[in-house]
Amino acid sequence: MIGFIQQLQRRTPLGWLQLNRHKSRFLVALSGIAFADLLMFMQTGFQAALYNSNTRLHRSLEADIVLINPQARNIANLSTFTRRRLFQTMDVPGVKSAEPMYINTVSWKNPQTRKETMVLVVGFNPDKPAFNLPEVNSQLDKIKLPDTVLFDRGSRGDYQQAIAQIEQGKAVTTEIERRTITVSGLFKIGASFIADGSLITSDQNFLRLFARREPGSVNLGLIQVQPGYDPQQVATALQKHLANEQDVKVLTKEEFVQFEEHYWQTNTAIGFIFSLGVSMGFIVGVIIVYQVLSTDVNAHMKEYATFRAMGYQNRYLLSVVFEEAIIMAALGFLPGFAISTGLYALTRSATNLPLYMTLVRALQVLIMTVIMCMISGAIATRKVLAADPADMF
Numbered sequence: 001m002i003g004f005i006q007q008l009q010r011r012t013p014l015g016w017l018q019l020n021r022h023k024s025r026f027l028v029a030l031s032g033i034a035f036a037d038l039l040m041f042m043q044t045g046f047q048a049a050l051y052n053s054n055t056r057l058h059r060s061l062e063a064d065i066v067l068i069n070p071q072a073r074n075i076a077n078l079s080t081f082t083r084r085r086l087f088q089t090m091d092v093p094g095v096k097s098a099e100p101m102y103i104n105t106v107s108w109k110n111p112q113t114r115k116e117t118m119v120l121v122v123g124f125n126p127d128k129p130a131f132n133l134p135e136v137n138s139q140l141d142k143i144k145l146p147d148t149v150l151f152d153r154g155s156r157g158d159y160q161q162a163i164a165q166i167e168q169g170k171a172v173t174t175e176i177e178r179r180t181i182t183v184s185g186l187f188k189i190g191a192s193f194i195a196d197g198s199l200i201t202s203d204q205n206f207l208r209l210f211a212r213r214e215p216g217s218v219n220l221g222l223i224q225v226q227p228g229y230d231p232q233q234v235a236t237a238l239q240k241h242l243a244n245e246q247d248v249k250v251l252t253k254e255e256f257v258q259f260e261e262h263y264w265q266t267n268t269a270i271g272f273i274f275s276l277g278v279s280m281g282f283i284v285g286v287i288i289v290y291q292v293l294s295t296d297v298n299a300h301m302k303e304y305a306t307f308r309a310m311g312y313q314n315r316y317l318l319s320v321v322f323e324e325a326i327i328m329a330a331l332g333f334l335p336g337f338a339i340s341t342g343l344y345a346l347t348r349s350a351t352n353l354p355l356y357m358t359l360v361r362a363l364q365v366l367i368m369t370v371i372m373c374m375i376s377g378a379i380a381t382r383k384v385l386a387a388d389p390a391d392m393f
Contacts, residue, residue: 025292026328032288033332033369034339039281040365041340041357047274048361049353051261053192056354057122058257060189062132064231065238066256067098067221070249074263076105076120076194080217081247088245089221092237094229099128100218102206105195111174111183112162119155120195121176123206130222135187136200142184143202151183154190155197156352176209191352193270221248282372289328289376293321296380318381325377329370336369337362 057075067086069079086098102123107116124130126140142148153163162172163186172183189198207213223238225231231252238250251259265271341357348355 022296025295029288029292029328030332030335032292033285033328033373034334034336036281036285036288036372037333037336037365037369038340038343039284040278040368041336041361042343043274043277043281044361044365045340045344045347045355045357047271047278048358049355050193050264050270050274052354053190054194054264055257055260056189056192057120057198058253058260060131060133061222061253061256062130062224063222063253064225065223065235066251066253067223067248068219068251068256068259069247072249072259073267074194074260075103078103078219080219081221083216083218085242085245085248086218086221086223088242089223089238092234092241094226094234094237096224096226097128097222098224099125099130099222100203101130101220101222102203102210102213103219104206104210104213106176106209108176108199109174110157110159110162111172112160113158115157117157117196118194119152120192120198121149121206121209122198122200123203124200124222126202131200133187133189135185139185139187143200143205145182145184147179147181147205147208148184149181149199149201149205150185150187152189152191152198152200153186154188154352156191157196179209181205181209190354193264282368285369285372286376289325289373290379292328293324293376293380296324321381322374322377325373326370329366329373333366333369337365 054075067081067089069081072078083100086100089095089098104121105118106121108119109116122130126144129137129140131137136150139150143150151159151163151166153159162183165172166183166186173180174183175181187200191197201209203215207215223234225234235250235252235255242248242250337357344355344357347353
């Protein structure tokens, strides 16, 4: 290992010297790589924000197992099943409790701007906490009052004045379905691609808001498992116990999260578009780097031919081209990473979507950048291998 390092130290950095000789062309190449990285960062970031924003409510549920209708598509289109299924689950060993939850999207008037926007309304029995959110669980008594809700402070839109009034203990009223409601408290989940925010209330208030809903038709069944039991095993037992029932499907909490992600990934155009954007960024980077390396190889073809005449092996000549590719990958990645981090913060502030730079994503894009440049280098090296001293002089 020490000998290898010493060999690298003695080696002339020919790739760097060739790139640095034409600074303007080198800077253009780095700009192109940075742009390709920017595309990949933004598309992967938006894709992650899509999945994370639409599953934050799922992850915050106080449940080990979830019951849904097999016709359900996503959290906003769950369909319903009869509440009797929840009573049936109590016959399965390991089931501690089974509680209903009602969910629906609705247009409400922003209490500050009076403009209508789409929100997700969630109703459950306040005597049985349904979320592992301390802000919600400490205010369950409030939503027991008629026409009273808790509001998501992470909602998208102009709510600063309304939030400030609620924090001061002042009453804030607005309308849903031509019914006046009072916002008495705050919590935070955040906006999503489905709705600009969320409202949490009691099951009784939910049924008042949506008068056509039958109390016996629920959207979700939240099942908690007794200590000492494995949720996956209990879920399997529930599936067997409810096998003859056509209106219910059993999922673990993690499977419920995956169910939502799968919907956005395969059943909507937006998931495909983000994946396509990453691919396009990668292809653009390959083309840009190839053009730079190909031009550089053509400009130094006689030098490469001279090296071959002097006895240098093809392996050395190829290493020069790959050295250039790796240098461009590393230096082009840095501005792409910096600009993307700033755009993440700007987008997060404007949309309230969970768009954050993560170490995993940075490494993912860095690896893709190196692969992108290595592919371009591999294509460009064909000309190096074709360099014949007899044809050059």
